[in-house]
Amino acid sequence: MVRSIDIVRRIATRAVPPYVEALDKYADDLFVQFDVTTDLRLAHFMARSLSETGGFRVLVESAGYTAKNLATQWDRGNWHRYFSSKADLVALAGQGEKLFNIVYGNRMGNGGPETGDGFRYRGRGPLQTTGKEAYAKYGERMGVDLVSNPDALLDPQNILLPSLYEWSDGNLNRYADRDNALAIGQIINFGSLKGDKEPNGYDDQMEWLGYVKRAIKALS
Numbered sequence: 001m002v003r004s005i006d007i008v009r010r011i012a013t014r015a016v017p018p019y020v021e022a023l024d025k026y027a028d029d030l031f032v033q034f035d036v037t038t039d040l041r042l043a044h045f046m047a048r049s050l051s052e053t054g055g056f057r058v059l060v061e062s063a064g065y066t067a068k069n070l071a072t073q074w075d076r077g078n079w080h081r082y083f084s085s086k087a088d089l090v091a092l093a094g095q096g097e098k099l100f101n102i103v104y105g106n107r108m109g110n111g112g113p114e115t116g117d118g119f120r121y122r123g124r125g126p127l128q129t130t131g132k133e134a135y136a137k138y139g140e141r142m143g144v145d146l147v148s149n150p151d152a153l154l155d156p157q158n159i160l161l162p163s164l165y166e167w168s169d170g171n172l173n174r175y176a177d178r179d180n181a182l183a184i185g186q187i188i189n190f191g192s193l194k195g196d197k198e199p200n201g202y203d204d205q206m207e208w209l210g211y212v213k214r215a216i217k218a219l220s
Helices: 004-011 017-025 027-033 039-052 067-075 086-090 096-103 132-142 150-154 161-169 172-177 181-190 202-219
Strands: none
Touching: 004 017, 004 027, 004 039, 004 202, 017 027, 027 161, 039 161, 039 172, 039 181, 039 202, 067 086, 132 150, 132 161, 161 172, 172 181, 181 202
């Protein structure tokens, strides 16, 4: 099977060092462990990861929302439940920590906004592992205290594991075998299948999937 690091070197040349080291040193054995052992399974895992991380350039979910970004989020209907008006949301431009504590507060195992959990346990790694519950669950499996030290997830030895656990828990190899990128995106973003509803970043995911498939063909 084609190596993931060779795919990245071909199509994601600006990938940051922790991802490059992880894919070069640890990914081959981990993909065997999690049965990501066909070209199609690898293509779908890589495509969603590349989409979530901007080509393996984003380690931690950015809190740098501008007023324009926030207005777009409101218009898409993503955060209506957390704010009474578009103006209230846009007012948080440049206040990413406060924003995440509101949007991620009181869910995914996080405490309320006053605890700071929303910002502390924001997305990290290939599939942007999010929420205190996920950090606790995957950290326990890894033998790493991700609750006390969320940034330990970013160590090259650790960075792939939470995403691969999520991949395995969602039985996403099954959908990769069917070449069903929509189902993969839905389960990662929504936690379940949602008919024809497209998850955030789905067009980007499909674009990356095309790049990855072509890279695999060229490298085979």
